[in-house]
Amino acid sequence: MIPAVVICDDSNLARKQMARCLPDSWQSRIQFAAHGAEALQLIKSGTVDLLFLDLNMPVLDGYQVLAALKEMQSSIKVIVVSGDVQPEAYERVMKLGAADFVKKPVDVNKISALLDTVAAEHQAEAKGSMPPKPALTQRIEVDAELRDVFQEITNVAMGQAGDLLARLLNVFVKLPIPNVNLIEVSELHMALASVEDESSTSAVCQGFIGGGVSGEALLILTDSSFKDVARLMNYHGKLTHQVELELLMDIANILIGSVLKGLSEQLDMGFSQGHPVVLGQHAAVSELIKANAGRWRKTLAIEISYGIENYDIMCDLLLLFTEDSVKTLKNKVAFLLED
Structure with a gap:
């Protein structure tokens, strides 16, 4: 008997x-859910054997869904599929009852091996046949598709x-869930939703460039984060202007380099990175953007x-793609969405 499956991903x-x-x-036998609340509704309204x-x-994340299923004493087999591959993320989901953890991008061989086990277990447990459930469909406009794809590859x-x-x-x-928007430079400060106006x-x-795509990564x-950043990096001396600059560069090198590497692997295009440039220190984010507004025009911004x-550490990473890059990115999106 074929198992009833729900795939839950935003x-x-x-x-x-x-x-x-x-x-x-x-x-x-596949149904789709765009967030955890939809998945739980599908589970409550009908038979579900397997949940990816x-x-x-948004609404309910994967941890909350696992906690809810555990409270319900549900027997549904849950396979977590996530770009968050931190060791603690794995430990948390397994403690909450997940059957397995698959990292994004999905390894087809890994899924095939899991499905063999799932199918065998389901066949052994099946008591009778259930009528198939129709798959849900979702109509998305081109701009929404571009946003959706870039949210997903950025998530990974x-x-x-x-x-x-x-x-x-x-x-x-x-x-977080990445924010993707095509915006004017005058609106750039509005994209930084998590940075308060009064924060210093x-x-x-x-800068980065490659394969007809170019832009800048802004960290x-x-x-207020410097004190804890220094502690985590085992620096116990005085936090001078120069030390803070070095800590800022260290965080930027880690996050910008690894995010661009992840994007280049998924888009199948290599990025060359320029030298990092300090835009300012100890200033309101609106002042930093205003002082450097000439660097950007209309841009595809991913926050x-x-x-x-x-x-007490919070940092924002913005990937600012040039307007000319959007056509190339749309072509890449069309390829990724091909059936």
């Missing part, structure tokens, strides 16, 4: 990719960067806000 691209990994004979679950989602890339940071500092990195910040910028660190659990 990315349309990720849902499609996951569905393609499943056997053709399973397709009529993302972690970073930021997960890799978060994992590197977590391992280096021995911490748990809180990963320091920022560094690094903004709130000044990632990193935080570290139990520490």
Whole structure:
């Protein structure tokens, strides 16, 4: 008997990719959920045998879904599929009852091996046949598709960067849902939703180019973060202007380098990085952007806000793609979405 499957991910691209990994004979038994609350509703309204679950989602994230299923004493087999590959993320989901953990991008061979086990277990447990459930469909406009794809590939890339940071500092990195918007430079400060206007910040910028795509990565660190950053990096001396600059550069090198590497691998294009440039220190983010507005025009902006659990550390990483790059990126998106 074919198991009833729910694929829960806030990315349309990720849902499609996951569905393609499943056997053709399973397709009529697949349902989709865009966030955890939708997944729980599907579970409560009908029989579900297998749940593929993302972690970073709006409304209800993967951790909350696992906790709810545990409270319900559900027997549903849950396989977490996430770009957050930190060791602690793995430990948390397994403690909450996940059957396995698959990192993004999905390894088809890994999924095939898991499905063999799932199918065998389901066959042994099956008592009778259930009628197939129709798959849900979702109609998305071109701009929405572009946003969805870049949220998903950024989700994977930021997960890799978060994992590197977590391992280096021995911490748990809180990963957000990336924000993707095509904006004017005058609106750039509005994209930095997590940086308060009154916060004093320091920022560094690094250009990148490759395969018809170019842009700049902008990392903004709130000044209140420096004390804890220094502690985590085992620096116990006086926090001078120069020391703070070195700490800012260290964080920028880790996050910018690893995020661009993750994006280049998924887009199949190499990025060359320029020398980092300090945009300013100890200033409001609006002042930093105003002083450097000439660097950008209309831009595709992807914002990632990193935080570290139990520490007063918050930094924003913005990937600012030039307007001319959008056509190339759309072509890449069309390729990724091909059936």
